Amino acid sequence: MTTAHTVEQVPVTTLANGHRLELTVHTLRGASEGPRMVMFGGVHGDEPMGAETVRRLVAAIDPAALRGTVVLVPVANPYAHAALTRNTPLDGMNLNRTFPGDRGGSVTEQLAAVLCEILTGADYFIDYHSGGNLASVDYAYIHDEGAEMSKAYGCRVLYAGTPYPGSATGWALTHGIACMVSELGGGGQRIDEYLARGLDGTLNVLRTLSMLPGEPVAPPADQVVVGTLSTLRPTMGGTMLCEYGVDRIGERVAKGTVLARIVHPATSEELEVLTAPYEPSILVLGRESMTNVAPGDYGLMVADGSTATPAV
Known part of the structure; x- marks a missing residue:
């Protein structure tokens, strides 16, 4: 060939x-x-x-x-x-x-x-x-x-x-x-x-898949499979202030932990708080410390840590 x-x-x-x-x-x-x-x-x-x-x-x-x-x-x-x-x-x-x-x-x-x-x-x-x-x-x-x-x-x-x-x-x-x-x-x-x-x-x-030569690298020892993943979408637009940003992706946090706050960009009024929905929640999608959001935007994404099983 x-x-x-x-x-x-x-x-x-x-x-x-x-x-x-x-x-x-x-x-x-x-x-x-x-x-x-x-x-x-x-x-x-x-x-x-x-x-x-x-x-x-x-x-x-x-x-x-x-x-x-x-x-x-x-x-x-x-x-x-x-x-x-x-x-x-x-x-x-x-x-x-x-x-x-x-x-x-x-x-x-x-x-x-x-x-x-x-x-x-x-x-x-x-x-x-x-x-x-x-x-x-x-x-x-x-x-x-x-x-x-x-x-x-x-x-x-x-x-x-x-x-x-x-x-x-x-x-x-x-x-x-x-x-x-x-x-x-x-x-x-x-x-x-x-x-x-x-x-x-x-x-x-x-x-x-043996399509390239060489010994494959083993998957991470802590790799898990989760069955539930949820997107946290703000219902109010404004300035999104992340307390768990991109540098925290992969972390497990307790249910109810404040992940981000939506504030009015001109008055500083707190419009909405996004919290971790699962015990524990695994952060898989995050934003920088400050970004604009519109109602319904992808704010954060978390996996349900209680569904996590070793990938083995």
């Missing part, structure tokens, strides 16, 4: 101004036959950490050392990526709620349909996400089909959650593809650390 790195511009559709929307797809073919791994970054445009992780993986994976094939799409939603928005600006749709899409539909529906075509025939799939423009996150989803990938990736908290309807992972699992979703970094904080962890974690996944 001849090694190769090919780059293809896969057409999606043509816009009203005549611009041709395309996806850049890298294919790394290894020196020997083996599994097919697909990786997506940038499904949500306000999560450039995933796109950058996949871009760096293109250079980090040596086809000469590879067994099988790795297909990488660094920017799965180009217009959302350019606008730094979660949803596609052209139709307002969330790409990760649109799979399997529709080749005859709107821009986002056509993107989903093309991405499904790229996923078809894969053995493994990793979807890279992060905390968006203002928050950092640190966990990975774990599914029965692909559990070894999630453990090898190295996050200390693994979430055994059901995929969202219309997500790429949900579609892939129903088509027999083993999956992992990375939720790592974001918010412009600790960028180099999170990028290094995403890169190293993925290479360790490939070693675990």
